[in-house]
Amino acid sequence: MRRIDTDESRFRRIVRGQIRKNLRRYVSQGELLTRQGGRVVSVPMPEIHLPRFTFGDRGGSGVGQGDGQPGEGVGAEPGEEAGEHELEAEVTMEELAQILGEELELPRIQPRGRQNVVTDVRRYRDIRRVGPHSLRHFKRTFRNALRRQIGEGTYDPRHPVILPRAEDERFRSFDVTPVPESSAAILYMMDVSGSMGAEQKEIVRNTAFWLDAWIRSQYRNVSTRYVVHDAAAREVDRHNFFHLKESGGTKISSAYRLVNDIIDHDYPPDQWNVYCFQFSDGDNWSGGDTTECLRLLDEQLLPKSNQFAYGQVKSAYGSGQFKHDLDQRFGGDERLVTSDIQDRNGILDCIRDFLRRGR
Amino acid sequence: MTLTPELVRCAQEAHDAALAFGLDFPEVVFELVDPDEMNMIAAYGGFPVRYPHWRFGMEYRRLQKSYEYGLGKIYELVINNDPCYAYLMRTNTVMEQKLVMAHVYGHADFFRNNAWFAPTDRKMIDVMANHGTRVRRHVDRQGADRVETFLDACLSLENLIDPLGMYVRRGDGEEPAPELDEERLAAGRVRRFPVAHPYMEPFINPKAELEREQKEIAERLRERRRVPPEPTRDVLAFLLRHAPLADWQADCLDIVREEAYYFAPQAMTKIVNEGWASFVHSRLMTTKLVTGAEIVDYADKHAATLATQPGRINPYRLGFELLRDIEERWNCGRHGRAWEECGDAEERRRWDTGAADGLRKVFEVRRVHNDQTFLDAFLTPDFIDRQRLYIYGRDPRTGETVILDRDPATVKPKLLQQFTNMGQPVIELVDANHRNRGELYLVHRSDGTDLREDFARQTLRALHTLWTRPVHIEVAIEGKAVLWSFDGKDEGTRDLGRAAELVH
Numbered sequence: 001m002r003r004i005d006t007d008e009s010r011f012r013r014i015v016r017g018q019i020r021k022n023l024r025r026y027v028s029q030g031e032l033l034t035r036q037g038g039r040v041v042s043v044p045m046p047e048i049h050l051p052r053f054t055f056g057d058r059g060g061s062g063v064g065q066g067d068g069q070p071g072e073g074v075g076a077e078p079g080e081e082a083g084e085h086e087l088e089a090e091v092t093m094e095e096l097a098q099i100l101g102e103e104l105e106l107p108r109i110q111p112r113g114r115q116n117v118v119t120d121v122r123r124y125r126d127i128r129r130v131g132p133h134s135l136r137h138f139k140r141t142f143r144n145a146l147r148r149q150i151g152e153g154t155y156d157p158r159h160p161v162i163l164p165r166a167e168d169e170r171f172r173s174f175d176v177t178p179v180p181e182s183s184a185a186i187l188y189m190m191d192v193s194g195s196m197g198a199e200q201k202e203i204v205r206n207t208a209f210w211l212d213a214w215i216r217s218q219y220r221n222v223s224t225r226y227v228v229h230d231a232a233a234r235e236v237d238r239h240n241f242f243h244l245k246e247s248g249g250t251k252i253s254s255a256y257r258l259v260n261d262i263i264d265h266d267y268p269p270d271q272w273n274v275y276c277f278q279f280s281d282g283d284n285w286s287g288g289d290t291t292e293c294l295r296l297l298d299e300q301l302l303p304k305s306n307q308f309a310y311g312q313v314k315s316a317y318g319s320g321q322f323k324h325d326l327d328q329r330f331g332g333d334e335r336l337v338t339s340d341i342q343d344r345n346g347i348l349d350c351i352r353d354f355l356r357r358g359r
Numbered sequence: 360m361t362l363t364p365e366l367v368r369c370a371q372e373a374h375d376a377a378l379a380f381g382l383d384f385p386e387v388v389f390e391l392v393d394p395d396e397m398n399m400i401a402a403y404g405g406f407p408v409r410y411p412h413w414r415f416g417m418e419y420r421r422l423q424k425s426y427e428y429g430l431g432k433i434y435e436l437v438i439n440n441d442p443c444y445a446y447l448m449r450t451n452t453v454m455e456q457k458l459v460m461a462h463v464y465g466h467a468d469f470f471r472n473n474a475w476f477a478p479t480d481r482k483m484i485d486v487m488a489n490h491g492t493r494v495r496r497h498v499d500r501q502g503a504d505r506v507e508t509f510l511d512a513c514l515s516l517e518n519l520i521d522p523l524g525m526y527v528r529r530g531d532g533e534e535p536a537p538e539l540d541e542e543r544l545a546a547g548r549v550r551r552f553p554v555a556h557p558y559m560e561p562f563i564n565p566k567a568e569l570e571r572e573q574k575e576i577a578e579r580l581r582e583r584r585r586v587p588p589e590p591t592r593d594v595l596a597f598l599l600r601h602a603p604l605a606d607w608q609a610d611c612l613d614i615v616r617e618e619a620y621y622f623a624p625q626a627m628t629k630i631v632n633e634g635w636a637s638f639v640h641s642r643l644m645t646t647k648l649v650t651g652a653e654i655v656d657y658a659d660k661h662a663a664t665l666a667t668q669p670g671r672i673n674p675y676r677l678g679f680e681l682l683r684d685i686e687e688r689w690n691c692g693r694h695g696r697a698w699e700e701c702g703d704a705e706e707r708r709r710w711d712t713g714a715a716d717g718l719r720k721v722f723e724v725r726r727v728h729n730d731q732t733f734l735d736a737f738l739t740p741d742f743i744d745r746q747r748l749y750i751y752g753r754d755p756r757t758g759e760t761v762i763l764d765r766d767p768a769t770v771k772p773k774l775l776q777q778f779t780n781m782g783q784p785v786i787e788l789v790d791a792n793h794r795n796r797g798e799l800y801l802v803h804r805s806d807g808t809d810l811r812e813d814f815a816r817q818t819l820r821a822l823h824t825l826w827t828r829p830v831h832i833e834v835a836i837e838g839k840a841v842l843w844s845f846d847g848k849d850e851g852t853r854d855l856g857r858a859a860e861l862v863h
Contacts, residue, residue, distance in 0.1 A: 003408065004399045007416035010507065014413055050414060050514050051817035053786055053832070055808050061752030061763065063774045064670040065677070074670045074751045074760045088424075 015089040016099060018045050023103050027351075028344040030206040041096055043089045097217030100210060104351065107358030109218040109306075111182040111273050119181045122174040131171025144168040183221040184275060184306075185267040186212065189255045191280035193230040194247035195317035203313050203341055204279040205242045210351050211277060219273065225262055229255035231285065235262070251285045252278075252322065253292040260300045269304040276301060276308045277354070282320035290322065294329050302335045309354040310338045334359070362391055366447070369457050369648075376647040377464035381722065382639065384467035385481070386442035389460065391449050397433050398422040400446055404622075405438035406487045410494035410614065411503075412510055435459045439470040439625070441481035454653040458640055458660060461648060465639030468725075469632050475624045475729045478525045483621055490614045497607040509608055513615040515821035518783045519594035520616065522623040529589075545576035581795075590787040594801070595619070597788055602825045612825070626781040627729040634678015635725045637664065641679070670751050670760065672774075677746070681733070684742050685724060686717035730778045738774070740767035748774070776806060784810060785862070786832070798829040804862045805835035812843075819845040835859030 019026070022045070064074060091099075100106070127137060145164035149155040155162070190196070190204055216222045226241035227233055233254040236244060259276060267274055284290050301308055312323045323338050330336045339353035340346070362370060370389055377384065392400065402419035403409045425431045434455070437445040445463040447456055470476050480486055498506045521529075549572050551564045591597055595616040599609055625632070641661065649657045665676040688694055692712030701707055724733065748770050752763045764770065779785075785804040793800040799822065803810055815832065822830045822845075829846035833855065840859040844851035 002399065003411070004402060004416060004419050006411055007402075007413055008419055009416070010411070010413035010503070011416035011420065048417065049814070050511060051814040051821065052515055052518055053784055053803070053818050054518075054811055054814055055782075055784055056811035061750060061773075062670070062777060063672060063748060063770060064751050064762075065667045065672060065746060065748050066669055067747060068749070068762050070749075070762050070764055071754075072762050074762060 012089075014048060015043075015045070015087075016091070016095065018048070019043055019089070019091065019096075020099050020103050023099065024345070024348055027206060027210060027348050030202060030209075030344075039092050040090050041093060043091055045087050045089055047087045093213055094217050097213040100214055100351070101217070104348065104355070106214065106352070106355050109215070109273075109355075109358050111219070119179055120176045121179045122176055124172050124174045126173040126175045127170050128173040129170065131173060135172040137170045137172050140170040141168055144170065181221060182219050182273060183223070183271065184215055184219040184273040185263075186215055186222065186224045186275045186277065187227065187259050187262065188224070188241065189227045189229065189233075189259060189276065189278040189280075190241060191230070191250055191252070191255075191283075192228045192244050193250040193283070195250075195281050195283055195315055196313070197315060200281060200313040200315050201242060203344060203347060204311070206344070207279070207311060207341070207347050207350055208242075208277070210347070211354065214351070214355055215275060223267070223272075225266075227255050227258050227262075229258075233258040249285050250280070250283050251289050252280065253289050253296060256293055256296040256301060260296065260304075263301075263304050274305045276305050277311065278309070279311045279313060280322060281315040281317065282312045282322040282324075283317070284322050290325050293322075294325065297326075297330070297336070302330075302333070305335065307354075307357065307359045308336045310336070311341055311350050311354070312338065313341045314343065362389055362447075365453065366391065366456055369453065370460055372648055373457065373460040373464055373643065376461070376643045377468070377639070379647075380639070380642060382464060382468040384443065384464060384471055387463060387467050388442050388444050389463075390444065390446050392446050393449050394426055394432065395423070397436065397446060397448050398426060401433050401436055405436050405444070405446070406484060408484075408488040408491045410487075410491045410510075411498065411507075412514075413507065414514070435462055437463045437466045438483070439476065439479060439481070440484050443467040443470065444484070452656070454649065454656050455660060457648045457653075458644060458657065461640035461643040462636045464643070465636030466632065468639070469628075469635050472726050473624075473628060473631070473729075474727055475526075475627055479621055479624055486617070486621075490618070493610055493614065497611065501607055506607070506611065509824070510611055510615070512821040512824040513595075513612050515818045516595060516598075516825070517615055517619045519592070519786060519788075520619050520623065521592035521596075522620075522627065522781070524593055525620060525623070529591075541577040541580040542573070544580060545573045548576050549573045586791045587788060590789045590802070592785070592787050594786070594788045597791065598825050601791060603827055604825065608825075623781070624729075627731075630674045630678040630681075630730045630778070631725065631728050631733045632678070633674045634680075634682050637675050637679040638682045638721065672777075678733075680746055681737055681742065682721055682724065684739075685737055686721050688717070689720035690715055690717035692716070731775060734771070734775055734778060738771055740771075743767040743770050776808075779806070784808075789833075793831065796828070798831060799826050801830070801832040803832060803834045805859055806862055807835075807838075809836055810834050815843060816845070816850055819843060819850075823847055835861065 026043070068074070101108075124135075127140065141164050142162055145162050145168040146155065148165075148168060149162060188208055190201075192201075212222075212224065224238070226236050226238060228236050228241060228244055229251065230248040231251045231254065233251075235258065255278070263269065263274055284293070297308065310323065310326055312320060314320070320340075323340065326336065326338050334357065337354055337357065339350040341350045366389070370387075374387070398419055400407065401422055402415045409415065422433070432448065432450075434448065434451070435445065437443060443463075443466075445459075445467075447459055451459065470479075494506065494510070549569055551569070554560050554563050586601070587597060595612060598604075599612055599616065604612065644657055644661075665673065665679060667673050667676060691710055692698070692714035693707075693710050698707075698710065701710070724737070728736065744765075744767065748765075748767075749762045750764045750770055750773050751760055753759070754761045785806075787802050787804060788799065789802050790800040791797070801822075815834070819830050819832060827847075829844060831842050831844045833840055833842050835841070836859075838859055838861075840855040840857050842851075842853040842855055844853070
């Protein structure tokens with residue numbers, strides 16, 4: 001490791017500390033979502049300084065060089081101390097999830113005690129007599145050659161030349177170890193009926209981003225699916241999930257049925273850790289449909305999921321009745337969490353509610 | 360990495376040309392490095408090994424980013440050491456390497472001959488490496504976080520040194536500190552009038568009056584043994600001697616101070632130093648080193664080095680042009696009283712005494728001057744006009760930055776102000792026993808420019824970490840004297856109710 005790497009990692013610790021300090025702001029403003037490129041998020045933050053006794057802005061004036069008459073604009077921001085530079089700190093999604101976990105004191109998720117998918121992992125920890133030269137084990141090869149030469153009496157300590165032959169060569173080789181791997185499926189459901197406005201969707205979007213980040217940091221293999229519903233439910237891709245604007249009534253049971261089908265079809269619960277996150281403003285079509293929903297939850301979804309989370313976003317039109325119904329029916333059930341999201345500032349608390357059980 | 364045979368040849372040629380030009384330099388060792396290595400070395404200020412600190416990592420990150428985005432790359436990097444180490448970027452063309460080598464010989468010569476560099480340690484590579492070892496040892500014993508936090512505090516105070524103190528003797532540095540009981544001493548010195556009858560005593564020598572006088576004398580005595588006896592700018596030295604520091608803390612502070620003094624001459628001579636190196640590379644390249652095929656590329660690179668950006672001073676350009684101006688003036692004898700007093704424009708235009716003294720003068724300038732004295736002595740109104748120097752400032756109506764003035768009579772003082780004390784505020788430690796309570800009292804000797812408050816507040820906190828007693832700094836805000844304080848818990852601001860004394 002180079003010395004600069006040590007210093008850089010110390011610097012990154014400071015940056016992480018800054019991100020953690022400003023986490024609530026980043027979460028509620030959704031600043032980071034647009035800055036995600038692949039595995040890396042670039043986080044904007046003010047430049048980090050060592051404070052000094054130093055001049056402030058010298059009245060914004062100084063000496064420059066070039067053409068122009070008095071009164072004409074200089075053309076650019078002058079001076080060295082002009083303007084605060086922004087620092088772009090790049091952090092990986094894993095790091096971001098870790099910061100979130102530290103700040104919210106989230107427990108690590110315990111995968112369910114199910115039979116997990118087994119994958120083969122290759123590790124180079126074996127030695128063979130044949131192999132490609134790129135994998136030649138230098139030390140062993142020469143040790144064997146030395147041993148052979150001593151045996152043959154051709155080794156002269158005053159003139160230590162060792163010439164390995166083909167028979168001396170040893171190569172690194174891998175062996176295959178089966179490693180149980182936990183996989184997770186995240187199923188998002190969102191109410192896109194007329195009462196869910198742009199603000200509510202933005203809140204859902206932010207919440208989903210962070211939920212994703214955390215669950216992805218806990219499993220090697222994560223699959224995400226999106227379901228939207230008004231009176232009827234359908235599966236959409238990520239982009240549509242956040243941008244779709246429907247109108248009309250609300251039948252939550254339609255979404256439950258669809259999600260149930262997806263689980264049965266693609267994510268058999270004996271192999272997958274299933275997470276369901278549902279967002280709605282809490283309005284349902286009728287009491288009858290709610291009864292149906294509760295039945296579906298009880299009989300199908302809850303037994304199949306690690307966790308079923310319901311986030312109720314406050315909107316001007318929603319009655320908020322659904323959460324009430326859920327709490328009444330399943331209050332105290334470990335598998336189901338509900339949370340109220342009043343506004344953007346409530347996102348972080350909602351995430352904590354959803355994830356603090358470590359299921 | 361060692362040089363390629365071609366570059367070895369170039370280096371030898373540059374070396375010979377530099378000698379022939381009359382330069383005098385220590386051995387120069389060139390290293391060929393990749394951009395990544397260059398950024399790493401540059402982050403450490405050119406030194407291969409320094410003490411561990413996050414700011415080097417931050418600087419490395421910044422350099423890497425700006426290189427990746429094509430915003431900037433480092434051409435040359437040379438350190439003041441014997442031998443002088445210089446780094447060449449592997450990605451440079453051969454012509455660029457020649458240019459850098461010639462430039463580096465200019466710097467090497469400057470480091471050795473410029474008077475302001477005389478007190479610097481020429482084995483600084485070793486010293487820095489030792490600093491690294493010392494700090495690493497403290498890290499092993501005290502923990503990385505503790506040492507780093509303390510270093511942060513020290514580095515915040517880094518500019519509280521006395522740069523000119525390197526060149527003069529200021530007393531012997533030790534305060535005479537006899538332990539006196541001023542009250543008792545004063546009691547002996549209070550004058551009493553002789554009394555014929557004891558009953559007269561209270562009338563001729565009234566008790567209240569005697570006490571007042573005793574207090575006054577005691578106060579004067581106390582004044583006389585102030586700590587420090589004279590205001591000092593070397594706050595770091597004072598803290599080393601008097602602050603309640605653990606051994607490892609004192610060692611860290613000592614390291615920061617030593618390095619600050621090492622770097623100070625470089626900050627003092629940005630313009631002359633870069634100007635001189637550019638002057639040298641221009642001479643060596645055009646007379647000796649550059650081939651016919653390279654000349655256009657060279658001219659292009661040279662021009663890019665000297666390019667100006669709006670609202671900025673390019674030290675390479677200012678220094679280079681000013682040295683060329685000096686050479687020309689002394690070649691033609693355009694200096695001295697006769698020249699100054701000549702009012703005839705035509706005569707001035709044709710003025711040439713045939714003195715041919717330019718090169719000698721330029722060599723003298725590189726030996727004697729720092730930026731401030733250089734500009735003060737040689738920046739003529741003529742030069743300011745020709746180089747199109749101006750003062751910019753904010754237009755109060757539009758808020759836009761505009762050119763305010765091109766009058767040489769105002770440009771020059773402004774420029775000098777920018778280069779006074781390396782562009783840093785002058786701050787003195789006046790009293791370490793303020794209010795007789797061991798509080799530290801600093802004063803900003805203001806030239807009319809206010810300090811940046813948020814930084815100053817944080818710096819006071821850093822100062823408090825070392826001193827552990829309340830700390831104060833007297834600053835000028837819009838001409839009024841104001842005291843900013845930090846007592847370990849709260850920040851304070853007090854209007855001292857008087858005008859600030861401005862220094863000009």
